[in-house]
Each structure stands twice: as structure tokens, then as C-alpha cells.
Amino acid sequence: MSEKIKFTIDGKECYAEPGQTILEAALDNGVYIPSLCYLKDVIPAGSCRICNVKVAGRFMTACTTPVAMGMEVENDIPELNELRVSIIEMLFVSGNHFCPACEKSGNCELQALAYKYTMMVPRYPYLFPEKKPDSGNKKLFIDRNRCILCKRCIRAVKDEQGRSLFAFKNRGNELAISLDHELAENISDELAEEAMEICPVGSILKKEKGFQQPIGHRKFDKQAIGSDIKSVIK
Amino acid sequence: MRNTVQKIVQKAGNDRGRLMDILLEIQAELGYVSGEVTDQLAEELGISRVDVEQTLSFYHFFRQEPRGEYTVYLNNSLVANMMGRVEVAAAFEKEAGCKFGSVTEDGRIGLFETADIGMNDQEPAALINGKVFTNLTPLVVRELVSGMRNGKKVEDMIRNYGDGKNGSDLVRAMVHNNIKQKGSVLFSAYSPGEGLTKALQMSPEKVISEVKDSYLRGRGGAGFPTGLKWEFCRRANKEVSYVFCNADEGEPGTFKERVLLTEYPHLIFEGMAISGYAIGAKHGVLYLRNEYDYLKAYLESVLEEMHEKKLLGDRILDTEEFGFDIRIQMGAGAYVCGEESALLESSEGKRGEPRNRPPFPVEKGYMDHPTIINNAETLCNVVKILKNGSEWYTMLGSQESAGTKLISVSGDCKYPGVYEVEWGIRVKDILDLAGASNIQAVQVGGPSAECIGPADFNRTISFEDLPTGGSFIIIGNKRDLIGDVVTNFLDFFIEESCGSCTVCRTMPTILKNKIAKILTGHGVQQDLEDLQDWGSKMKMANRCGLGQTAANPVLSTLKNFREKYEGLIRKDVDFDSGFDLASAVVDSCEHVGRTPNL
Numbered sequence: 001m002s003e004k005i006k007f008t009i010d011g012k013e014c015y016a017e018p019g020q021t022i023l024e025a026a027l028d029n030g031v032y033i034p035s036l037c038y039l040k041d042v043i044p045a046g047s048c049r050i051c052n053v054k055v056a057g058r059f060m061t062a063c064t065t066p067v068a069m070g071m072e073v074e075n076d077i078p079e080l081n082e083l084r085v086s087i088i089e090m091l092f093v094s095g096n097h098f099c100p101a102c103e104k105s106g107n108c109e110l111q112a113l114a115y116k117y118t119m120m121v122p123r124y125p126y127l128f129p130e131k132k133p134d135s136g137n138k139k140l141f142i143d144r145n146r147c148i149l150c151k152r153c154i155r156a157v158k159d160e161q162g163r164s165l166f167a168f169k170n171r172g173n174e175l176a177i178s179l180d181h182e183l184a185e186n187i188s189d190e191l192a193e194e195a196m197e198i199c200p201v202g203s204i205l206k207k208e209k210g211f212q213q214p215i216g217h218r219k220f221d222k223q224a225i226g227s228d229i230k231s232v233i234k
Numbered sequence: 235m236r237n238t239v240q241k242i243v244q245k246a247g248n249d250r251g252r253l254m255d256i257l258l259e260i261q262a263e264l265g266y267v268s269g270e271v272t273d274q275l276a277e278e279l280g281i282s283r284v285d286v287e288q289t290l291s292f293y294h295f296f297r298q299e300p301r302g303e304y305t306v307y308l309n310n311s312l313v314a315n316m317m318g319r320v321e322v323a324a325a326f327e328k329e330a331g332c333k334f335g336s337v338t339e340d341g342r343i344g345l346f347e348t349a350d351i352g353m354n355d356q357e358p359a360a361l362i363n364g365k366v367f368t369n370l371t372p373l374v375v376r377e378l379v380s381g382m383r384n385g386k387k388v389e390d391m392i393r394n395y396g397d398g399k400n401g402s403d404l405v406r407a408m409v410h411n412n413i414k415q416k417g418s419v420l421f422s423a424y425s426p427g428e429g430l431t432k433a434l435q436m437s438p439e440k441v442i443s444e445v446k447d448s449y450l451r452g453r454g455g456a457g458f459p460t461g462l463k464w465e466f467c468r469r470a471n472k473e474v475s476y477v478f479c480n481a482d483e484g485e486p487g488t489f490k491e492r493v494l495l496t497e498y499p500h501l502i503f504e505g506m507a508i509s510g511y512a513i514g515a516k517h518g519v520l521y522l523r524n525e526y527d528y529l530k531a532y533l534e535s536v537l538e539e540m541h542e543k544k545l546l547g548d549r550i551l552d553t554e555e556f557g558f559d560i561r562i563q564m565g566a567g568a569y570v571c572g573e574e575s576a577l578l579e580s581s582e583g584k585r586g587e588p589r590n591r592p593p594f595p596v597e598k599g600y601m602d603h604p605t606i607i608n609n610a611e612t613l614c615n616v617v618k619i620l621k622n623g624s625e626w627y628t629m630l631g632s633q634e635s636a637g638t639k640l641i642s643v644s645g646d647c648k649y650p651g652v653y654e655v656e657w658g659i660r661v662k663d664i665l666d667l668a669g670a671s672n673i674q675a676v677q678v679g680g681p682s683a684e685c686i687g688p689a690d691f692n693r694t695i696s697f698e699d700l701p702t703g704g705s706f707i708i709i710g711n712k713r714d715l716i717g718d719v720v721t722n723f724l725d726f727f728i729e730e731s732c733g734s735c736t737v738c739r740t741m742p743t744i745l746k747n748k749i750a751k752i753l754t755g756h757g758v759q760q761d762l763e764d765l766q767d768w769g770s771k772m773k774m775a776n777r778c779g780l781g782q783t784a785a786n787p788v789l790s791t792l793k794n795f796r797e798k799y800e801g802l803i804r805k806d807v808d809f810d811s812g813f814d815l816a817s818a819v820v821d822s823c824e825h826v827g828r829t830p831n832l
Contacts, residue, residue, distance in 0.1 A: 044590070045590075045734075046590040046777060047734045047735055047736065047777075048735075048736050049735055049736055049737060049775040049776070049777075050736075052774070052775055059774050059775065061590065061777075064590040065592070066592065083771060083774055083775055086768075086771055087736050087737060087775060090736055090737060090740040090741065090744075091736060091740075093740070093744070094736075094739070094740040094743075123764075124740075124744050124768070125744070125747060125812075127740075127743060127744070127747075148736075149733070149734075149736075149739070151734075159282075161280075163280075163281060163282040163285070164281075164282050164284065164285055165282065165284075166284065167282070167284035167285055167287065167288040168288045168292075168585065168733075169284070169287055169288060169291045170291045170292070170733070171291075171292050171568075171585070171731065171732050171733045172728060172729060172730065172731040172732070172733045172739060173728060173731070173733065173739055173740070173743055174733070175732075175733030175734075175739060178284050178287065178288075179284070180282040180283050180284040180285075181283075182273075182282075182283060183282050183283075
């Protein structure tokens with residue numbers, strides 16, 4: 001068995017397996033580092049930037065940076081939390097998010113993070129971008145208004161041959177998710193369900209089913225995001 | 235059509251890693267990449283359609299719809315505007331009969347804009363079907379458009395060829411080199427093979443230590459010590475490794491690589507071979523920006539010539555142990571691909587999105603092999619260092635910056651062009667050389683770096699003071715610094731962001747809207763604080779150099795020209811929503827024929 005790597009997060013002593021990223025190790029050690037684009041067991045994207053931590057005075061994404069021996073990670077500090085709120089606010093103003101009408105409300109990670117960091121109203125003016133939804137698939141509905149471009153679907157939803165069902169299109173502020181209609185034509189119910197599950201917001205929805213779980217009884221209605229990560233003594 | 239596509243794909247070995255080349259070639263054959271072709275490509279390459287599309291839609295010069303038999307890409311960079319682009323653009327629209335961003339009804343002429351084509355010293359300039367047209371005027375435009383109407387060949391529309399190799403058979407471009415000052419390193423006497431011969435007499439380790447001793451630092455802007463980079467890569471000690479030359483200068487205002495590629499390509503390729511020997515690589519790739527496609531055939535002929543002279547190939551200079559070859563990888567229009575890991579992604583046929591680090595390219599680069607990426611100018615320096623020794627090299631330059639630097643000077647001055655200067659030269663001295671007077675500001679290092687005013691003109695161009703990848707844009711007193719300069723640079727970063735990181739994708743637009751609010755007279759003190767506070771988040775929360783520096787046009791003018799902002803804001807109120815009822819109802823009132831009753 002390989003040696004564990006000792007490091008600290010906000011002064012708390014933690015241990016990591018060799019090769020583990022800061023985020024993975026933090027979760028194992030019962031430390032919550034907020035994240036959005038991170039998805040367990042999938043290659044990290046490092047694109048939402050919410051898991052930004054500081055190591056030796058430098059900002060780095062916890063989901064992509066491997067733990068090194070003796071690393072001193074800063075996580076729950078005002079500077080970083082401020083940055084995280086501001087990123088959440090940017091995600092709100094760069095899309096069109098109408099929580100009360102969204103099927104994902106209560107199960108949405110973006111919304112949950114906004115609550116966690118008590119975002120009242122974004123400091124940034126809304127950009128009101130025009131986004132085209134895509135309803136062309138039999139089972140999936142893609143609402144780009146809510147998409148936060150986290151790449152989770154791109155990285156995780158594949159067909160049997162390993163081909164991506166989703167991909168990015170364009171660049172910059174025109175960036176959008178597109179669904180491969182041919183590959184997704186005969187998508188199974190399970191995969192469609194999984195795609196919806198994987199999406200942290202309400203951008204990928206499975207058709208003909210919705211609001212089964214009443215609002216008020218959903219995951220983050222009961223408890224704040226990250227509160228299930230309990231400190232474990234190792 | 236199906237056969238054409240099939241042939242092109244087969245030629246590329248059905249390799250999805252060569253998607254850039256495949257798409258470029260299809261475009262050259264068929265004009266654009268249609269939906270039907272996209273489907274076929276997906277099928278032949280065994281990937282999903284959206285995977286083809288993600289690359290296709292990323293690059294500026296790829297077309298998913300016809301863009302005219304003659305496609306005009308007019309440069310919209312700051313210096314182009316300074317030199318009269320607006321009149322030229324109006325002339326194009328009037329003569330062609332269509333607006334920018336569209337194609338004439340008969341499908342003959344398409345008018346499009348593009349960001350910085352590396353011709354800042356001869357603007358306004360445009361690319362027409364890949365050929366460069368410089369120093370455009372409305373009169374010239376009229377002639378060009380009439381030529382297009384008459385079906386004239388683009389190459390026949392070029393009236394005069396430029397100096398040096400620009401006039402050679404394989405280039406035939408109207409581009410001028412504008413070498414205004416020669417120095418003792420780059421623009422100095424050279425006969426191909428000198429550096430390589432010296433290098434091969436040493437061990438690879440010795441070559442690396444010679445480069446380390448020279449204190450050579452990367453010339454692309456970041457300034458990483460070259461020898462150190464090589465050493466890291468050599469240490470990775472893998473069977474296969476790669477040398478990349480970054481010839482994707484996209485920073486508005488730089489054009490020095492254009493000149494190196496035109497006049498000194500041997501020097502670049504020789505530098506690549508030397509670095510290959512040093513790190514133990516057999517393969518080199520020159521990543522050439524699409525804007526310089528007009529040099530490709532010529533560069534390929536140089537490669538061939540160097541093979542013949544055994545400066546490249548299986549047995550270089552008849553040695554048993556060292557072989558090295560170079561291929562050219564074309565870009566397709568994306569500033570971000572100048573970032574080294576984005577450049578690798580692009581070379582693998584993907585979107586030019588910068589990678590997360592670690593791992594660094596020296597450990598895991600092109601196709602996961604250890605890779606060094608050096609700027610073209612850096613590699614030219616290497617040859618001279620090997621030829622003359624590191625001691626000679628460190629005699630040149632300033633305390634922390636050894637050697638010379640190519641500066642691309644453009645904007646409001648008499649003598650725009652490329653100057654080879656020793657590091658440590660004062661800004662003022664460059665201004666004098668360039669014949670510039672009545673100067674408001676100098677943008678040193680391009681939009682991503684710093685905008686300085688006369689109070690800083692005594693500062694020096696050096697890594698310890700004002701570093702630069704080479705761009706030096708002179709902004710005269712009559713220019714509107716915020717309205718013209720800052721806004722143009724923000725537009726550039728909005729257009730060129732890959733979009734991957736939240737902050738870089740969003741913030742430049744937010745900043746631009748804020749500047750617009752200030753420019754329309756609705757700004758208040760708080761808006762200046764916001765610009766500072768919001769802009770500073772770019773540095774904290776983006777993956778690559780583009781994102782981290784994209785707010786610099788705002789931040790550096792706020793720092794050095796605060797009075798200009800202060801002069802634009804309202805001092806009588808603390809809050810202004812930016813909403814103007816009168817202008818909001820103009821359209822509706824006009825529509826119903828009523829005068830607003832406010």
C-alpha cells in the first residue's frame with residue numbers, strides 16, 4: 001500500500017492518496033470545497049472556477065490540482081468565498097434563470113450554492129442573452145437558458161462506442177451545448193435519466209415527466225449543499 | 235463531393251487528430267463545410283457529429299455556410315481603425331452592395347471582419363481568399379471590388395509585391411517587411427547550419443547548459459527561461475517527445491514573427507532542430523497562424539531545401555545519431571491558440587481550449603508526449619547563442635534580460651515596423667526611433683499588457699520593468715483612449731475567449747457594458763470602483779493567460795489614466811441606473827408617430 005500524503009486545509013490536517021486532487025481528498029477528509037463542474041469519477045474540467053483554493057498565495061482549482069506533500073490549502077476564507085459568490089452571480093446574469101418555474105428548483109446545484117452563499121441579488125447587471133432551447137429530441141429537452149456550460153454532460157454522457165452525445169459549439173460568450181440528434185435518437189430511458197441527473201441545473205430535462213417530487217421536498221430544500229459532508233476522523 | 239471528402243480524410247490517415255487539416259482542405263476544395271459534409275466526416279472518422287462541429291465552430295476562419303467566391307476579411311483592430319478602416323469598410327459595403335457579416339445576393343462577394351492579421355505596420359489591411367491586401371484606401375477598394383465583379387483572380391489583383399522574400403515566386407505578397415533597425419542577434423549575418431554544427435559537437439546536456447547560461451527567456455510574452463524548459467522536458471526521458479514552434483502571434487500589434495518567417499525561416503527551423511537535439515526529440519511542428527497562410531508554400535520549400543542540405547532529415551549533417559523532421563500545422567483563426575496548451579489541443583484537431591496544469595506540456599504535451607513549445611523568436615536566438623556562445627549573449631541587454639528583442643512598432647508614428655533593440659531600451663528611445671510625437675499613451679505588450687502615459691516613458695523594455703512579447707502601439711493625443719482604445723480591446727477579448735472559464739466568458743462583456751454606461755454619461759463614482767473590483771477577478775479565476783489578462787485594458791488605463799474616467803462620470807449623484815427613458819421610447823414613439831411626453 002502506498003504512503004498517504006499529509007497536507008492541510010485551513011490548518012486542518014488531512015491525508016490524501018497519491019494522485020488524488022485537492023477536491024477529492026477534501027471530500028474524503030470531510031472538508032467541503034464548493035464545486036459545480038466537478039463530477040465524481042469523470043475527468044475534471046476546471047472550468048466553473050468555484051472550487052478555486054489558494055496554495056502558497058496562488059489561486060488554483062481544487063478539482064484539477066493534485067495534492068502534494070505538505071501542501072497548505074486555504075479554502076474557507078473571506079477572499080475565496082467572495083470570489084465564489086461573484087462567480088455564482090456571473091452564472092446567474094449570463095443565463096436566464098427563473099427558479100420558480102424550473103423543474104430542477106430545489107435539486108439545482110447553482111441555486112443551492114446561491115442560497116449557501118446568501119446571494120440576494122447579483123451585483124452584476126443582467127446580460128439577458130438570447131439562448132435557443134432545443135426540443136428536437138424525443139426524450140430530452142435542452143434549455144440553454146439555464147445552462148452553465150460546466151461540461152458535465154460532455155464528459156459523462158457517451159454512447160456504447162464511447163462517442164459523446166453532447167459537445168460545445170462556438171466560443172466565448174456564444175458558447176453553447178449541442179446535442180447530437182442522430183446519436184441521441186434512440187437514447188435509452190436510463191441514459192436520458194442519467195443525463196438529466198448529471199446536469200447540475202435544469203438545462204437537460206427528460207421529457208414527459210416532471211415535478212414528481214413536489215417543490216419543498218427536494219434535496220436542497222431540506223439541507224444546504226455540502227452539509228452532508230461530515231468530518232470523518234481517520 | 236462525397237469522393238472529395240473521402241479522399242481528403244484518407245490522405246489524413248482517417249485520423250481525427252488531423253481534423254484541422256481535414257477541415258482546411260475541405261474548405262479549400264469546396265468553399266465551406268456543409269452540414270452534409272459534417273455528417274460524412276463524423277461517419278468516416280468514427281466520431282459524433284457534434285464532435286466535428288465543436289472544432290468547426292470554434293475557429294474564426296472555418297465556414298459552415300458559403301462566404302462568397304471572394305471572401306474579404308477586413309482587420310478590425312485598433313491600429314486599423316486609426317489608419318482609416320472605417321472609410322475602407324464603408325467603401326467595401328458600398329461597392330459590393332452588402333453589409334459586413336454577409337454575402338452578396340449573387341454569392342460572389344462576402345464581407346467579414348477579423349481581429350488582427352499581423353499587418354499593423356501597413357493598415358488598413360484585409361485578407362481576400364487568403365491573400366493579404368495592405369494599405370487599403372476607398373479608391374483601392376473600388377478597384378478590388380470591380381476586379382471581383384469581373385471574375386479576376388485574387389493573385390492578379392495584387393499590383394506590387396513587397397520587399398525581400400515577399401516578392402519571391404512562392405510568396406508574391408504585397409506585404410512589406412519594414413525592418414527599421416537591425417541588431418546584432420536576430421537581424422544579423424547568418425548562414426544556415428552554423429548553430430546546428432556547433433550544437434552537434436556538444437552533448438545534448440551541454441547544449442541545454444549553454445542555453446541556460448545565456449539566460450534566454452521565452453519571447454512570446456511569458457518569459458519562461460528557455461534552458462530550464464528544455465531541461466524539464468529532457469528529464470521526462472520518454473521515447474517520443476516533440477518540439478513545437480509557436481508561430482501564432484495573435485496579440486494585436488505584433489508582426490515580428492511575420493518578418494522572421496519571411497526573411498529568416500532557416501533560423502527558426504534550425505533553432506527547432508537544435509532544441510530537438512537537446513531534448514532528444516525527432517519531430518518538430520511549426521504551428522502557423524492561418525493569417526500567414528500566404529507564407530506556407532514558401533516555408534515548405536525552405537524545409538525541403540534544408541532536407542537537401544542535411545540540416546533536417548534522418549541523418550543531420552551526416553551524423554549517425556541525430557535525425558529531425560518538421561511539419562507545418564496550420565491554425566484556423568483563434569488568438570487563444572497562441573497559449574501553448576491551447577496550441578497543442580488545436581494541433582490535435584480539437585477546440586483551442588487551454589489545458590489545466592499540471593501536468594505541464596514538458597511532461598504531457600502533444601498526444602500526451604513530453605513537448606516543448608518555443609516562440610519563433612526564441613528559437614532564432616538559440617541558433618545565435620550556439621554560434622557565438624552564451625557569454626557573448628549575456629553581454630547584450632539589461633540586468634535581468636539578456637540579448638535583444640524584436641519590437642513591432644505601430645500606431646501614430648512616422649516609421650512603423652520591426653526594430654531589433656537591446657533589452658533595457660527606454661520607451662522614449664523607441665518613440666524617438668519611430669518618429670513619434672504628441673503621444674498620449676503607449677500600449678506596451680499589446681492589449682493583454684500595459685497602457686502607459688508620458689510619465690512612464692523613461693521606463694525600460696525589460697523583464698524587470700516593462701516586459702513585452704513585442705507589441706508596441708503608439709496612441710496619439712487626438713485618440714479617444716476609452717471610447718476607441720479600451721472598447722476595441724475589450725471587443726477583441728470578448729471575441730477571442732474560448733469560453734471555457736466562467737469569468738473570462740462573462741466578465742469582459744460586463745465590463746464593456748459598464749464602459750458603455752460611462753461613455754453615455756451615466757457613470758458615477760461607484761462604477762469606477764466596480765470596474766476595478768470586477769476586473770481584478772479575471773486574474774484570480776481564469777485558467778490561462780488570456781483570461782487572466784483580458785481585463786488589463788480597463789485596469790491599466792484606470793491606473794494610469796484615471797483622470798480620463800473621472801472626467802466622464804457624473805459627480806452630482808451617487809447613483810445612476812443607466813436607464814434613459816427618452817432614448818428607450820424613441821423607437822416606439824417614432825412607430826406610432828408621437829412625440830415623447832416626458
